[in-house]
Amino acid sequence: MNPVRAGIVEHPGEYQWSSYGINAQGEKSSLIKPHPLYKGLGDTKKERREGYQELFCHELDTVEIDKIRKATNGGFSLGNDRFNNEISIMLGRRVTPGKAGRPKKNQEE
Incomplete structure (x- = not known):
């Protein structure tokens, strides 16, 4: 289930169970660790956050x-x-x- 598509929230960052805040906004978490695909989004933390945010700019068809x-x-x-x-x-x-x-x-x- 996608909480945005389901109308629960307007943006993934608003959903409390989403990793969006960690991956896109740099929030701290002891549960979420960067994986190779995420690390491939950029060389720096800032580039990775921006690359991750870009993934959410367009809806899947x-x-x-x-x-x-x-x-x-x-x-x-x-x-x-x-x-x-x-x-x-x-x-x-x-x-x-x-x-x-x-x-x-x-x-x-």
Whole structure:
């Protein structure tokens, strides 16, 4: 659930359970640690905060939101074929949706 899209708050920084204040505004937290993707947003703390804020300037389009929801609700990965294959091998299970319906019967039977 996205608290902004759900109408709970107008901005992610207003939601008490969001890491936005830590990542975008430099608030302190003993729970949140910078991860590699966040560190990749800039060389300095200021650049990382500004880069993080920029991520929230544009809404995702409905197609992307739908892809994220389907992957999340189905327990699937969301990425290109190579990424999905690597994740499938790591987990030892399918990570993309299968074809709907029953499998076709073998014509020789």
